Amino acid sequence: MRQQSYRFAVFTAIMTVLALIIGNLVVATGSGDACGTDWPKCNGSFLPDFLDYKQIIEYSHRLFTGSLGFVILINAVLAWKRKYTGETSIKVLALLTLILLLAQSMVGALNVVLGTPPGFTTLDVIISLFLLTSTVFLAVALQRIDVNSPRSKEKNRSFQTFFKPALWVFVIYFLEVLVGAFLKHSGASKIINDIMTNESLLHSESLSQVIYSVHGISNTLIVIGALYLLFMSIKKRFLVPAAVAFFLLIVANGITGFMTQLSVLAEWASSIHMIVVILTVFQGAYLVAKTYFGPYFLYGTEKGG
Helix, strand or coil, rough: CCHHHHHHHHHHHHHHHHHHHHHHHHHCCCCCCCCCCCCCEEECCCCCCCCCCCHHHHHHHHHHHHHHHHHHHHHHHHHHHCCCCCCCHHHHHHHHHHHHHHHHHHHHHHHCCCCCCHHHHHHHHHHHHHHHHHHHHHHHHCCCCCCCHHHHHHHHHHHHHCHHHHHHHHHHHHHHHHHHHHHCCCHHHHHHHHCCCCCCCCCCCHHHHHHHHHHHHHHHHHHHHHHHHHHHHHHCCHHHHHHHHHHHHHHHHHHHHHHHHHHCCHHHHHHHHHHHHHHHHHHHHHHHHHHHCECCCCCCCHHCC
16 A cells, blocks of 8 residues: 555656646647637537647646546545554645645636736646645655664654755745746746737836846856755765756756747747756755655654654
8 A cells, every 4th residue: 555655646746747748838839728718618619629739739738637636636545545644744745735736726727717817827837836846745755664763763864954955945946936937927028028018917127127137046046056955965975866856957947047038038948948947846846855754754753744
């Protein structure tokens, strides 16, 4: 039961990543309004127009996210039925994934019904990334091996020394993603690049520049933080592959963000950047969760939850 719930949790986290990537494809191709404001139907029909690729993309996204909902529900039930007692974090995370799924579904539906109002997509993106983070945390919590020995306690303590810096870097990165999403979906990025648009939440060039500057400064802090995590992991000789992967993704995050600006917000560049963001959140969440939970669930201690 333990291994079954862990494997399914990993599958759920990967499926959540794929759902976000498909959602990114919807935005990149401008397919968000292809099915109109009908939900769950597509322009009044239960099937899309198969000659319209945008309708196919949008409808496929709806089907995939709907399937993801059932997968997350099953994942929460499997996690809740864990064999061992005392692991309260498992139940909390299982419940949290369901709450975030409900919130994301409601926001996504409102986004469709309201016709994708300017800036509203930012909320959809952030809740989706919170959902991804919670599925990763749940998978890592379920991954732990159940032991209780002095050596295992020491190893868990070693992991936990890495937790606070990993958490701070991840939180700052998450805030940077939030600012970046608002910069894009509020229309501020178009104002900065002198792109005329009628669908914009912001109209102030000075405010747009401030948001852009905050985004740039936070990106610099993230690179420094990721480099520190990499140095710390190499020095302590644990979680090195995870820290290396996170650092490389942070670098790729900066490069693809620069590409987006250089291409004057070309959809292909923006799409690549968002895919990198999704993978970075996935890896960052894994790093933080691993340092918090450690590799072992320790019997008879308060660490179990």
